[in-house]
Amino acid sequence: MPGNRKSGLLALGGIALAAVLAVLGHLDVNEDLNPWSLTVSDFAVSDRGGVIDAAMVLLAAATLVLLPALRRAGAQRPARALLAAWAAGLLAAAVVPTNExxxxxxxxxxxxxxxxxxxxxxxxxxxxxxxGPLGGRVAGRLRTLALTGLLLAGAMLWSAYPGDRMLLGLAERLLILAEVALLAVVAAAVARRADPRPPGIDLKHTSTPTVVLSGSTAAR
Incomplete structure (x- = not known):
């Protein structure tokens, strides 16, 4: 099983590559598609099996890489289950396309x-x-990004229904930016976290054995 640092760095690499692919997917599409009003899924379906779908799969894989390290870091099962749900949702959205x-x-x-x-x-x-488990400055960043993501999700839902899709694409892209940033913060925190020591003898705190020689043995 890879250590925390390896898992975190591998996840960060996957997140960065996914971001690059998503940008490329927006550059190489039909010019009639409007990023302000159309969702990322609308762009992806126009290039079925292209780089945007690949970016979604990469983000899901980067998340799954983090799960064992987060368990070792003390993350409780509900948090890990929610991360797994995020990854499963991404994979399902990549495999099952939306409508044109x-x-x-x-x-x-x-x-x-x-x-x-x-x-x-x-x-x-x-x-x-x-x-909570990751603690320190990371905790504040995660809570800020989590609240930002929930607010943007609410804005996206409003735009999709009563808002008549007004700036739906913009709301979704801001939401994705906040959520990818949150995932990157988690991956960076995992990469900085020390790997747990394997069970064994701690030489630093082990006293040196003392050998008592008998008088006859010492005389020899």
């Missing part, structure tokens, strides 16, 4: 939407619960 913009929602699109909602809500909740 302007078309009616089908079964696959509804599955994609609900998987995305689970992911978007699970990660801020996990970040809030992880603030």
């Amino acid at each position: 913009p302007g078309t009616a929602l089908g079964t696959a699109a509804y599955l994609h939407r609900y998987a995305s909602v689970v992911a978007f809500l699970a990660l801020p909740a996990a970040g809030w619960l992880l603030a």
Whole structure:
């Protein structure tokens, strides 16, 4: 099992690569797609199996890499379960596409939407619960990003329904930015955390054995 530092650095690398792929996916799309009003999923479905889908899979994989290290760091089962739900939601959203913009929602699109909602809500909740075990300055950052994510999720839901999709794409991208930043903070905290020592003899606190020689032996 990889140590904490290795797990954290591996996750950070996956997060960084996913961010690069997501940006590339926005640059190489149909010019008619408007990032202010259309979601990332709308961009992904126009390039099915492309770099945006790959970015979602990478983020999910980076999250799963962190789970064993977070268990060793003292993260409780609810926090780890929420992180697993975030990863599962990302994977489901990457595998099951949404509908093409302007078309009616089908079964696959509804599955994609609900998987995305689970992911978007699970990660801020996990970040809030992880603030305690990770502690220090990390705790404040995680709580701030968790609250920011929940507020942006509320703004996105408002835009999707009563707001008539006004600036829906912007709200979602700000939400994704906050959540990816939260995941990166967790990964960096794991990378800085010392690996647990394997069971063994602590030579520093082991007293030197004393050999008592008998008089006859000493005389020899």
